[in-house]
Amino acid sequence: MPGADKEADLTERIEAFLADLKRGGCGTGPIRGSGETARETTALLRKVTAQARWSSAGDLMEIIRKEGRRMTAAQPSETTVGNMVLRVLKIIREEYARSRGSSEETDQQESLHKLLTSGGLSEENFRQHFVHLKANVIEAINELLTELDGTTDNIAMQALEHIHSNEVIMTVGRSRTVEAFLKDAARKRKFHVIVAECAPFCQGHEMATNLSKTGIETTVIADAAIFAVMSRVNKVIIGTQTVLANGGLRAVNGTHTVALAARHHSTPLIVCAPMFKLSPQFPNEEDTFHKFVSPHEVLPFTEGEILSKVNVHCPVFDM
Amino acid sequence: MADCGEPDGPDNKDNITRSKNEGKELTKEEKQRLRKQKKQQKKQKERKDEKGPSETEKEKTPVSLLPPRPVATQKAPSALPAPASAPIPVPASAPFHSSPTPSPADKPAKSKAELKAERRARQETDRASKQPGSSSSSIKTKAPLSELNPVVKRLPEHVQVDDPAVVKRLAKKLERQQIPLRSDYGYKVSLFSHLHQYSRKAPLTQQLSIPSTVIHPSIVRLGLQYSQGIVAGSNARSVALLHAFKQVIRDYTTPPNEELSRDLVNKLKPYISFLNQCRPLSASMGNAIKYIKKEISNIPSQCKEEEAKTKLLQCIDRYIEEKIVLAAKAISKYAIEKISDGDIILVYGCSSLVNHILCEAFEKSRKFRVIVVDSRPRLEGREALRRLVQRGISCTYVLISALSYILPEVSKVFLGAHALLANGYVMSRVGTSQIALVARTFNVPVLVCCETYKFCERVQTDSFVSNELDDPDDLMVTRKGKTQLENWQDVSSLGLLNLVYDVTPPDFVDLVITDLGMIPCTSVPVVLRVKNLDQ
Numbered sequence: 069m070p071g072a073d074k075e076a077d078l079t080e081r082i083e084a085f086l087a088d089l090k091r092g093g094c095g096t097g098p099i100r101g102s103g104e105t106a107r108e109t110t111a112l113l114r115k116v117t118a119q120a121r122w123s124s125a126g127d128l129m130e131i132i133r134k135e136g137r138r139m140t141a142a143q144p145s146e147t148t149v150g151n152m153v154l155r156v157l158k159i160i161r162e163e164y165a166r167s168r169g170s171s172e173e174t175d176q177q178e179s180l181h182k183l184l185t186s187g188g189l190s191e192e193n194f195r196q197h198f199v200h201l202k203a204n205v206i207e208a209i210n211e212l213l214t215e216l217d218g219t220t221d222n223i224a225m226q227a228l229e230h231i232h233s234n235e236v237i238m239t240v241g242r243s244r245t246v247e248a249f250l251k252d253a254a255r256k257r258k259f260h261v262i263v264a265e266c267a268p269f270c271q272g273h274e275m276a277t278n279l280s281k282t283g284i285e286t287t288v289i290a291d292a293a294i295f296a297v298m299s300r301v302n303k304v305i306i307g308t309q310t311v312l313a314n315g316g317l318r319a320v321n322g323t324h325t326v327a328l329a330a331r332h333h334s335t336p337l338i339v340c341a342p343m344f345k346l347s348p349q350f351p352n353e354e355d356t357f358h359k360f361v362s363p364h365e366v367l368p369f370t371e372g373e374i375l376s377k378v379n380v381h382c383p384v385f386d387m
Numbered sequence: 388m389a390d391c392g393e394p395d396g397p398d399n400k401d402n403i404t405r406s407k408n409e410g411k412e413l414t415k416e417e418k419q420r421l422r423k424q425k426k427q428q429k430k431q432k433e434r435k436d437e438k439g440p441s442e443t444e445k446e447k448t449p450v451s452l453l454p455p456r457p458v459a460t461q462k463a464p465s466a467l468p469a470p471a472s473a474p475i476p477v478p479a480s481a482p483f484h485s486s487p488t489p490s491p492a493d494k495p496a497k498s499k500a501e502l503k504a505e506r507r508a509r510q511e512t513d514r515a516s517k518q519p520g521s522s523s524s525s526i527k528t529k530a531p532l533s534e535l536n537p538v539v540k541r542l543p544e545h546v547q548v549d550d551p552a553v554v555k556r557l558a559k560k561l562e563r564q565q566i567p568l569r570s571d572y573g574y575k576v577s578l579f580s581h582l583h584q585y586s587r588k589a590p591l592t593q594q595l596s597i598p599s600t601v602i603h604p605s606i607v608r609l610g611l612q613y614s615q616g617i618v619a620g621s622n623a624r625s626v627a628l629l630h631a632f633k634q635v636i637r638d639y640t641t642p643p644n645e646e647l648s649r650d651l652v653n654k655l656k657p658y659i660s661f662l663n664q665c666r667p668l669s670a671s672m673g674n675a676i677k678y679i680k681k682e683i684s685n686i687p688s689q690c691k692e693e694e695a696k697t698k699l700l701q702c703i704d705r706y707i708e709e710k711i712v713l714a715a716k717a718i719s720k721y722a723i724e725k726i727s728d729g730d731i732i733l734v735y736g737c738s739s740l741v742n743h744i745l746c747e748a749f750e751k752s753r754k755f756r757v758i759v760v761d762s763r764p765r766l767e768g769r770e771a772l773r774r775l776v777q778r779g780i781s782c783t784y785v786l787i788s789a790l791s792y793i794l795p796e797v798s799k800v801f802l803g804a805h806a807l808l809a810n811g812y813v814m815s816r817v818g819t820s821q822i823a824l825v826a827r828t829f830n831v832p833v834l835v836c837c838e839t840y841k842f843c844e845r846v847q848t849d850s851f852v853s854n855e856l857d858d859p860d861d862l863m864v865t866r867k868g869k870t871q872l873e874n875w876q877d878v879s880s881l882g883l884l885n886l887v888y889d890v891t892p893p894d895f896v897d898l899v900i901t902d903l904g905m906i907p908c909t910s911v912p913v914v915l916r917v918k919n920l921d922q
Contacts, residue, residue: 260577262884267763267786270864280881287576287882288862288875291788292762292818296850296889300578322788325821328828 078119082135085112089143101244102148102309106344107216109139109152114209117156117202125164125201129157147310147318147347154348155212163204219342220248227253230338235259235302238294241320242271243307245340250305251282260285262301264294266322291322298329304337311341313350433503549581561660576882583667584856605634606658610665619767621671621805621841622711622739628662628672629703632679636699640692647695648686655680667855670806670814670843678706714838714902715740719747721900722801722836730755730798733826735787736816737767737774738803740836745801746778756780758797762787762818764861764885787818794829804837809915810846811893811908813837817850817886823895832897835908839901842915850889859883 085108116135122128136153143149223245231237231253239246239261250261261284265272272288280286289297304326308319317323317339330337547553571584609631612618618627632655639654641647659676662668668676682702686695722744726732732755734741745757757780761768768784775782785793800822806814813819813835823833847853862883863873875881893908903914 265763265862267788270763273864276881277875277878280878283880285880285882287884289884289886290763290817290862291786292816292821293884293886293889295821295824296817296886297578297884299849300851321792322790324791325788325825328791328824329821332824 078115081115082112082138085109086139086142089139089146089149102146102345103216103220103244103342105146106148106152107213109149110156110209110213110216113153113156114206114213117205117209125160128205129160132156132160145309147349148344151344151347155344156209159208159212160205163201163208167201167204216342216344219344220245223340223342224248224252228256230305231257231259231303233257233259236262236300238262238264238298238301238304238326239275240264240272240304240306240323240326241266241269242275243340245342246305246307247275247278249340250279250284254279254282254284258285260287262287262289262297264289264291264322264326266320267291271320291325294322294326295329295332298326298333298335301330301333301335304330304335306337306339308339308341308345310347310349311339311345313348547581561664576884578851579854579856579884582854582856584859601657602661603631603635603638603658605631606661610662613662613666620737620739621669622838624669625671625675625840626707626711629675629679629707633700633703636696636703639696646688647690647692648684648688651683652680655683670845671841674840674843675706679703710838710840714840715743717902718836718838718900719744721905722834723748723751723753725799725834725898725900726753726755728754731758731796732756733758733760733794733797733800733822733831734771735760735768735800735802735819735822736762736765737771738836740838741801741803742771742774744836745775745780749778749780756783758783758785758793760785760787760790760793760818760822763864765816767816787821790822790825794825794831797826797829797831800826800831800833802833802835804835804841805888806841806843806845807835807837807899807908807911808847808890809842809844809912810848811911812847813891813893813896813899813908814843814847814888815891817889820850820889820891820895823891827895833895834898834900835896836900839903839914839918842911842918844915847890850886854889855887857885857887859885861885 089105113132113135116131117128120128120131122131132153136150139153140146140150227249231250235257237250237259239250241264253259261276261279263272263276263279263286265276265288267290276286276288306319306323306326308317308323310318312318319339327337329335609618609627612627613624618624635655635658636651639651641650655676659668662672679699679702682699686698690698718740726748730753732745734745734757748755757775759768759772759775759782761772761784763786772782772784783793802813802815802819802822804813804815804819808814815835826833845853859875860883862885863875875883896908899906899908899911901914906914
């Protein structure tokens with residue numbers, strides 16, 4: 069039956085995606101960028117919307133929530149997955165509301181008013197069936213996808229507003245957004261970039277080679293020299309993995325040190341983050357979201373005789 | 388005197404070049420002859436120049452052109468910090484802002500020789516005015532200054548790599564001492580173009596001619612050990628240096644008609660230049676060398692050679708014993724008071740002193756844990772880790788990027804220092820300032836341990852003006868068979884920076900533990916002053 073085939077196909081794709089997430093996140097550092105993850109998640113959710121069987125918005129939301137929970141469980145540190153799921157849910161709600169005919173603003177006002185006055189459960193239980201809901205939702209998800217594709221370019225277009233000529237800019241590790249940002253600015257301005265390699269994965273090296281190929285003056289420094297050279301830096305531009313609800317960042321290891329050094333020298337710190345990295349998670353305490361990878365990057369197995377007596381830590385992210 | 392050098396000219400030159408090529412040390416006579424020849428050439432050039440347009444100069448100084456006959460003219464020297472030492476090379480093109488009291492506006496542009504003449508005259512008058520009883524009025528205001536030796540700060544050569552005159556001067560000096568000059572390697576980041584950057588793969592010893600009787604073999608070995616990083620760490624380097632010097636003294640014999648005190652010091656000069664070329668001297672090594680030179684020059688001339696040598700050897704042993712070994716004991720005594728049970732102590736890199744302290748504390752059965760922080764590319768922390776684990780201390784190991792993760796559990800930070808500068812800044816391995824900064828943010832006390840012989844009179848506020856650039860190839864790393872920066876030389880806009888030292892401001896440091904006690908960072912100049920008075 070074609071329907072069953074499609075379903076099997078769908079589950080297969082979801083499984084493949086989950087496996088990829090699990091594998092991609094640990095071991096040798098993220099080999100897939102957050103942008104790709106976001107795009108794949110959205111594409112997958114679109115497929116789910118298209119192929120799964122549902123009759124009303126409520127069912128669809130249940131299905132998506134279930135899938136979303138599985139995906140976030142596969143790789144909890146990859147918050148873009150969760151963010152995208154939330155966006156899609158919001159789209160569904162909006163489409164539903166639009167189909168019902170009520171405009172969004174009054175709806176929101178109403179709901180607040182309703183919350184205060186009625187105090188009971190909202191009547192919105194998304195049970196109504198609309199014929200065009202599926203098409204609308206899929207269309208909206210497509211819009212989301214095009215938006216995702218354009219985020220890096222949108223950010224890069226603002227580069228010239230922030231970088232003047234003959235500046236010294238410091239960046240940490242590797243971020244595709246920052247790379248595009250700097251490359252765009254380099255077309256018109258001449259400046260100097262200092263890249264701090266990020267031990268133990270040393271992604272800064274790749275960033276430096278990419279930047280220098282476009283003719284930007286680049287220097288690679290070791291992590292330990294960040295404070296030493298900070299006095300000559302005019303701006304610090306970094307990318308991040310997630311922007312948390314309190315404005316904090318979860319970024320690559322060593323970013324906290326960079327931020328402290330920048331504050332000491334009163335250097336402005338700019339973070340380039342596309343909107344799919346904004347997350348509603350709230351860090352209640354410092355330790356909640358850490359992720360570790362195999363410490364063999366830090367202390368290789370060749371140091372065998374002391375390994376058993378030593379604790380080794382290798383956190384991937386900094387808060 | 389002026390003539391005896393001339394007729395032998397060509398013969399002498401042959402002899403000298405021949406012995407240079409053979410690597411033999413120039414005898415004293417040959418060196419003197421060289422010096423005289425150079426003076427002749429200079430004089431001849433000046434005589435030729437002076438025959439050019441020589442206007443009526445306000446000072447009657449045609450005589451004073453021939454150095455150095457002090458002409459006590461009544462001319463008031465203009466207020467110039469005139470360089471007092473004549474052998475500063477005349478080709479130094481630094482525009483001497485010669486504003487003599489005869490206003491240059493009236494006269495036609497003076498020729499270079501005339502300016503030189505005026506300068507010489509001024510130098511002579513300065514020198515003459517050093518004697519009391521000179522009558523020039525404005526000299527009196529300058530008198531206190533000139534009595535103190537008009538001080539022109541001589542910058543060390545190794546921070547003036549971007550000045551071609553200085554580099555030339557160094558090359559000439561090394562040629563005289565028959566030491567090869569090491570060439571820089573790789574693209575230097577523009578902020579650091581005033582420093583040397585060498586490659587470890589091209590050690591200096593490959594350029595030495597064989598046989599070389601100029602440099603003692605133990606010094607050659609030492610230089611190689613320094614440049615390859617086999618001997619590293621300021622205490623280790625100083626001790627190795629002193630042992631090598633002991634060997635040199637043992638093998639030394641005074642040549643006839645020479646005094647041991649003067650000749651030995653001169654012998655040591657090329658060794659020191661050689662070691663400097665292999666790896667720039669550290670502050671501790673500089674202090675040790677000063678001490679040795681002082682001891683050597685204090686040897687009375689009647690002393691017999693054997694006696695003098697044993698005395699020197701004893702001095703060196705005593706220095707090592709006092710300043711390094713006993714100091715370490717004293718410091719650990721103070722430091723152990725600061726370690727309490729249940730502490731979690733953070734250390735950075737491999738400092739022999741801090742390792743010593745921790746081992747002593749462990750032996751006195753304090754219960755503590757150690758976190759060793761390490762950084763690329765030197766990864767010295769692994770060595771410290773090995774040493775501590777062998778003693779049985781429980782350790783944790785992280786890289787410096789994990790610092791803000793690990794600091795909340797730390798109770799104290801112990802750091803070693805390479806030198807303590809006179810304005811309270813701590814010069815230490817690169818990364819130390821970062822640790823102090825983050826520790827201060829988390830309100831963790833930072834204690835620096837440093838012996839007094841590492842105190843240094845220099846002043847530095849940032850890590851750029853004087854630093855050491857290590858081999859940039861060390862930053863490359865091969866992961867999964869791919870080396871990202873493999874061809875960094877080919878890409879013109881890519882530079883690698885491998886700093887060795889950085890300076891930590893004193894407000895990040897809570898306490899400095901020295902063999903004189905526990906002092907705040909800002910008391911370093913006081914200690915220096917007291918030490919100078921003692922000596």
